[in-house]
Amino acid sequence: MSRFKVIFMLVMLSIAATGCNGKTRGFDFYVSDYLVLSNGDQGSAEIADYLHHHLSKRIGKKEDLRVERSDTYKAMGERSTIYVELVPDLKFDYEIRNEPQRLSLYIKDKSTAKWMTYMLIDHMANYHQGIAVADLPPSYIDFSSAAVNFPFAYREPHLLPNMDADYSGVLATNAIDRDWGIWGHNMKQIFVEGVPAAALAVVDGKRSTDQYCFSSRATFDAVCHFIADQHGEGDRDPKKFMIAPDDNDRVCTCATCIRLGNTTTSATGAVTDLLNRLGNKFPKHTFFTLAYRTTSNAPKVTMAPNTGVFVSTIDLPKSDQLDLKRKEVQRFTGMLQAWKQQCPQLYIWDYISNFDDYLSPFPVLSRVQAQLPFFIEQGVTGAFQNGSGYDYSPFDDVKTYVLAALMMNPNVSIQDLVERFYKRFYPKTGTLLASYYLELEKNSAAKGKNIAIYTPFRDAITTYLDRDRFVKIYRDIQEKEAVAQGEEKRKIGILLTAWSYSYLQVSYHQGFSGTHFVPAGPHTFKFDAPLDQALLRLGTFPQYAELTKYKESDGELSVYQKEWEQWKITGLHKGVPVTLRVSSTITGEELEQASLLNDQMLGFASDFNQGWFLTGQAITVLVDRTGSPAPKQELRMRFLINEHHRMLPPESVAIFKNDVLVATWTKERYRVQGHIASLEQSVVMDSNDKLQIRIKKNTKINNSVIACDEIQLL
Numbered sequence: 001m002s003r004f005k006v007i008f009m010l011v012m013l014s015i016a017a018t019g020c021n022g023k024t025r026g027f028d029f030y031v032s033d034y035l036v037l038s039n040g041d042q043g044s045a046e047i048a049d050y051l052h053h054h055l056s057k058r059i060g061k062k063e064d065l066r067v068e069r070s071d072t073y074k075a076m077g078e079r080s081t082i083y084v085e086l087v088p089d090l091k092f093d094y095e096i097r098n099e100p101q102r103l104s105l106y107i108k109d110k111s112t113a114k115w116m117t118y119m120l121i122d123h124m125a126n127y128h129q130g131i132a133v134a135d136l137p138p139s140y141i142d143f144s145s146a147a148v149n150f151p152f153a154y155r156e157p158h159l160l161p162n163m164d165a166d167y168s169g170v171l172a173t174n175a176i177d178r179d180w181g182i183w184g185h186n187m188k189q190i191f192v193e194g195v196p197a198a199a200l201a202v203v204d205g206k207r208s209t210d211q212y213c214f215s216s217r218a219t220f221d222a223v224c225h226f227i228a229d230q231h232g233e234g235d236r237d238p239k240k241f242m243i244a245p246d247d248n249d250r251v252c253t254c255a256t257c258i259r260l261g262n263t264t265t266s267a268t269g270a271v272t273d274l275l276n277r278l279g280n281k282f283p284k285h286t287f288f289t290l291a292y293r294t295t296s297n298a299p300k301v302t303m304a305p306n307t308g309v310f311v312s313t314i315d316l317p318k319s320d321q322l323d324l325k326r327k328e329v330q331r332f333t334g335m336l337q338a339w340k341q342q343c344p345q346l347y348i349w350d351y352i353s354n355f356d357d358y359l360s361p362f363p364v365l366s367r368v369q370a371q372l373p374f375f376i377e378q379g380v381t382g383a384f385q386n387g388s389g390y391d392y393s394p395f396d397d398v399k400t401y402v403l404a405a406l407m408m409n410p411n412v413s414i415q416d417l418v419e420r421f422y423k424r425f426y427p428k429t430g431t432l433l434a435s436y437y438l439e440l441e442k443n444s445a446a447k448g449k450n451i452a453i454y455t456p457f458r459d460a461i462t463t464y465l466d467r468d469r470f471v472k473i474y475r476d477i478q479e480k481e482a483v484a485q486g487e488e489k490r491k492i493g494i495l496l497t498a499w500s501y502s503y504l505q506v507s508y509h510q511g512f513s514g515t516h517f518v519p520a521g522p523h524t525f526k527f528d529a530p531l532d533q534a535l536l537r538l539g540t541f542p543q544y545a546e547l548t549k550y551k552e553s554d555g556e557l558s559v560y561q562k563e564w565e566q567w568k569i570t571g572l573h574k575g576v577p578v579t580l581r582v583s584s585t586i587t588g589e590e591l592e593q594a595s596l597l598n599d600q601m602l603g604f605a606s607d608f609n610q611g612w613f614l615t616g617q618a619i620t621v622l623v624d625r626t627g628s629p630a631p632k633q634e635l636r637m638r639f640l641i642n643e644h645h646r647m648l649p650p651e652s653v654a655i656f657k658n659d660v661l662v663a664t665w666t667k668e669r670y671r672v673q674g675h676i677a678s679l680e681q682s683v684v685m686d687s688n689d690k691l692q693i694r695i696k697k698n699t700k701i702n703n704s705v706i707a708c709d710e711i712q713l714l
Contacts, residue, residue: 026099026144029123029126029128030127032064032065033079034065034066035068035079035081036081037070037081039085040071041086043086043110046110047107047113047114048069050117051117052068054121055120059131060132062130065130078101079101081101082103083102084104085105090106092147092148093108093109094116094147096141098145099145105120111172114170115169115170118136119139119143122137122139123143137170148409150408151372151381152382152408154174154384155172155408156175156383157173157404158176159393160400163389165177165178174384180241180242181231181241182242184244185246185247185290191222198218198219199219200213201251201253211245212245213252214257220278224278224281227282241285243275244292245271247293248293249293260273261300266294268296272289279304286306287304288308288309290309292314296312298343308344308345308347312349313332313351314351318451319449322370336379336380337378340379345382346379346382348383348384349386352364353387354454354460355453357456357460357551359502360457360502360505361394361436361502362393366441367444369406369414372406372407385407397425398421401421402417402418418438425491426491428488432477436469443464447464456609457505467510477492477499497537497540497547504534504538507534516530524571525571525573526568526572541557560607574600575710575712575714578625578711579624580598580622580624581594582594582613582622584617585619586618598712600712601709601710602709602710603638605674608707611710612709613706616706618697619695620694623713625689632683634680634714635712637653637679637693639670647706648698648705649677650706651699652664654696655692656691656694658689658690659692662681667698693711
């Protein structure tokens with residue numbers, strides 16, 4: 001048995017008697033007369049009432065099915081009984097006893113009871129076609145006798161469908177908006193009247209407005225006041241609170257923080273001390289921090305019983321197979337175990353979206369299923385699956401459903417759940433969509449590659465996304481759109497609008513080797529009809545409130561659309577064919593992705609992943625002409641300016657022809673328009689001439705980046 005085999009508590013409690021014909025005798029779901037029964041205590045009666053009410057209202061008028069409700073055992077008679085009982089001290093999350101004429105459900109909490117209610121209603125609909133379940137996620141338990149402990153006490157797929165409080169209740173998932181008083185890197189929200197100086201971190205001897213002092217009395221008082229004012233003591237509605245530094249590497253090194261264990265690179269000492277103090281003051285609330293960046297190191301002190309940690313998987317390979325000998329895996333395992341020694345609740349902060357591209361297909365379910373057993377074996381008891389959150393992403397509905405099931409039972413069949421989900425919610429297009437998505441998952445798993453959570457489109461099409469297959473499913477769904485109705489039609493509408501972005505991306509990355517740019521003059525090109533149609537479709541995105549971004553940061557669809565619209569107005573210009581050799585000026589090593597500099601596709605000023613060659617070192621570019629000679633050409637180069645990501649115009653650009661210096665451009669001479677710095681230099685090149693360009697990176701900051709999209713001869 002694999003050492004990653006899920007240690008999943010599934011204990012069969014009773015085996016129904018078997019007759020001589022070999023058929024199992026248990027609860028008969030085909031009967032038409034049911035009694036919903038509880039023991040009469042308040043909690044049990046409430047969940048029994050809930051089951052009775054929601055089952056009854058879903059029974060169609062033509063269905064010969066009667067369901068009554070009682071807390072009196074005398075009412076049972078010979079009728080089939082569904083007995084429900086809320087048992088807060090149950091050893092399991094739920095227990096099912098399936099016996100002739102009696103289905104007993106023992107449930108630990110009301111959240112699980114709500115989930116089981118809808119699982120049962122959907123299961124009963126398999127036997128009674130008149131029960132309306134078209135809006136319910138398909139059930140994935142069969143209600144045979146069993147006792148089950150969920151491997152994860154905290155389960156959150158951070159995707160748009162899970163933001164619906166009713167739906168997350170049906171799936172029994174956690175949700176930020178419902179469960180948390182403070183979440184993520186969001187300490188600023190507690191300082192209602194502004195952050196006092198005493199609560200700011202001391203960095204290099206000065207107060208920093210970018211980070212907090214977690215040992216400060218001002219910080220402690222502000223958190224306490226916020227909790228008491230907004231959430232009380234937690235008697236009726238206990239909450240969770242995330243106490244984490246802002247997302248940077250600054251650490252407070254005041255005398256108190258240093259005494260608590262802070263160093264110039266680690267804030268764990270002061271942060272966990274604050275968690276312990278808060279845990280002691282508010283024993284009914286729960287306090288978490290993040291094992292991430294400056295709080296990656298585990299504390300040296302034992303943490304309070306109502307505290308916990310989310311350990312980020314940011315550096316863990318995102319592949320189906322984890323190699324335990326890889327240093328990244330060993331480092332992550334060591335971090336988990338170090339926190340486990342001191343912290344009572346060990347959760348993971350995992351990642352399930354491509355944060356550089358929310359809208360193109362992205363396989364993740366097979367990887368999550370493959371890695372969950374590893375986390376369970378390490379002692380992890382909660383999982384936050386960080387995805388596109390409040391923004392739409394294709395397949396987010398089926399992913400939410402399957403992820404919720406996987407975090408309850410990692411052994412469920414992804415294929416079965418995906419197919420049944422699409423059959424129910426996409427009657428016209430479901431077969432196509434299920435087949436495509438499962439194919440995407442299967443191919444990704446078969447390749448076994450690490451699929452980074454920040455994957456530009458140009459990398460996606462070399463790792464997991466088949467361009468031709470995507471174009472086919474895009475066109476197939478377009479053909480089906482007209483026959484879809486109701487909610488399916490709306491879902492297909494937003495899907496195709498989102499995928500029009502991906503179709504444009506395919507066209508861009510095919511460039512002039514594809515068919516979408518057609519001649520409009522000697523050196524100019526225009527869009528073909530399918531590309532025009534995709535751009536028009538993308539322009540309808542304002543119809544969908546949830547569809548505004550195509551990536552996590554600086555990803556406004558309106559800006560992306562304008563980049564294409566501008567191209568449509570100006571047309572595309574193709575330069576003289578050249579071959580380039582790009583190398584480090586210092587080491588002479590050839591650099592990858594140099595083809596971006598001569599693919600004739602200008603980069604987008606709004607997105608450094610769209611057509612820009614990026615390097616953090618000075619480079620030398622050798623240019624050879626491949627076309628027929630011309631008496632005079634113009635050399636054009638463009639550089640992206642994005643100071644947030646350290647992309648600055650080069651310090652200088654020196655141009656040599658046959659080893660003779662022709663021109664030197666310094667940053668003062670560039671023509672700057674918005675976020676683009678460009679230069680134009682007239683050169684005369686015969687067929688045997690060699691052009692060399694030496695580009696020095698900006699010296700304003702030590703780690704500046706050169707971002708260049710094209711080196712063109714026109």
